[in-house]
Amino acid sequence: METASTQNNECPVARTLDVIGDRWSLMIIRDAFDDIRRFSEFQKSLGVAKNILASRLKALVEVGVFDVRPASDGSAYKEYVLTEKGQEIFPVVVSLRQWGERFLFEPGETRSVLLDNASGQAVMPMEVRSASGAKLGPLDCHRLRRVDGES
Amino acid sequence: METASTQNNECPVARTLDVIGDRWSLMIIRDAFDDIRRFSEFQKSLGVAKNILASRLKALVEVGVFDVRPASDGSAYKEYVLTEKGQEIFPVVVSLRQWGERFLFEPGETRSVLLDNASGQAVMPMEVRSASGAKLGPLDCHRLRRVDGES
DNA sequence: CGATCAGGTTTTTAATTGAAACCAGTTTAG
DNA sequence: CTAAACTGGTTTCAATTAAAAACCTGATCG
Structure with missing residues (x-):
């Protein structure tokens, strides 16, 4: 799923897109914000092929965006709920x-x-x-390469 | 490029992903925010194949995210600059x-x-x-289907 | 004038997507 | 209790898309 080129990229945008940046993942997450939790509900809402949905859900669970847990209605089926990471x-x-x-x-x-x-x-x-609350446009910012945790 | 299923979707998230939601478009736009403007600069920065870059830039120009214009250094070459729509x-x-x-x-x-x-x-x-400035989480909001411009 | 560079296009091959069929376990209707 | 339908997938296969590489045209540089 991930490309080697972006996987170890130090740009956070690239890493994020690598994890949730495909055609369906963000749609699945959008539906999750709308309280959709079950496989069949996602499939009905999105109209996506079941194999694709299965692979995306699996990947999103692996990466910690969703948790799988027993359905809240007491049935034997599963549901997919957003973790804190997913909610963010x-x-x-x-x-x-x-x-x-x-x-x-x-x-x-x-x-x-x-x-x-x-x-x-x-x-x-x-x-x-900005830290002081001023609205910033693209021209008011710049990227800097930095090691996290430096003193 | 666009799928019929999402193209006329009334969900703005779906439409947005249809326009800029593929693996490379957002990376190209990210680079543009970092003042990259020319084909060869995008290619070098992203490591993407030239045909893919060409097709993405063309699509992004057609959709109004980028403008093509003569290079600012006076050479005969082009540059790709974000429109207001792109800057947003x-x-x-x-x-x-x-x-x-x-x-x-x-x-x-x-x-x-x-x-x-x-x-x-x-x-x-x-x-x-919210309109009053309170921070909202996913549970504090709901989607509503609405016709724009209704009284 | 020849070499090199910008900005692509074309061709070919590899990977991904999506539709449909299939399947095992679960639940529901009669 | 049993048959039918539903859930949550997996498998297979055709079609689409992406990627790599070669190629090409016009511009610029030496």
């Missing part, structure tokens, strides 16, 4: 969603929107911010 | 990066980090927020 993908999915909402829909076109349960209002657009 | 992918790339930094590196391992030019400090972790 939420900002990625929301930023993908917001970009699509803004640039990929015609005015008047039907779409699904993400609402805050408490207020019923749409969530805020996500922004990159 | 920044939050997606940063959230991918931050997830990878947090979950995909061992302590002490070399990585690249993203710093604010002004302060030299790392950027803040991205968060999903």
Whole structure:
């Protein structure tokens, strides 16, 4: 599944894409945020071939994004639930969603929107911010190669 | 390139992944945020086959993420620069990066980090927020199907 | 003028995807 | 209690896609 070129890459973006960056993984995770847990539910929702779904779920479990556990309804079947690591993908999915909402829909076109349960209002657009809270664009940042844990 | 199943999907996440959700597109865009502009620079940075790079750049230009224009150094060659639509992918790339930094590196391992030019400090972790500014987790939100522009 | 470089395209081969059939264990309906 | 249907897959095979390498055209450099 992983390519040797990106696997040991020191760029975190590359590593992330290697783990969850294929066509279906992020769709599966999106569904999981919508409380889908069982194989057949994922398959119905996504329309993906069962062999592909099986291989993706297996990979996502191996990498620690999902846990497999007995179904909560007491049946003998399994369910796939996001680990904390998986839940923390939420900002990625929301930023993908917001970009699509803004640039990929015609005015008047039907779409699904993400609402805050408490207020019923749409969530805020996500922004990159500096330590002091200022909004940062791509030109306000730079990458630096660094060893973690250095003094 | 696009699948019929996701193309007319009303889920913005699905549409976004259809446009920029393949193995290389987001890597190309990440490089663009790092001021890479020319074909040969992308190729050298990514190590991707030239035909794949060419097809991705072409698709990304068609979809309005990149503009092609004459090289800024006055030579007869081209360069690929992000449109506004492309620049707005920044939050997606940063959230991918931050997830990878947090979950995909061992302590002490070399990585690249993203710093604010002004302060030299790392950027803040991205968060999903409600209209009132409260941090929202996946359980605090729900999706709703809606027609845009309704009164 | 010849060599080299930028920016691809074409060809060929390898890997991945997806559809469909199949299958074992589980649950439900009668 | 038994047959039918459902769950969660695996296997097989055809078709699509990706990747490597060779090739090509025009631009630039020496």
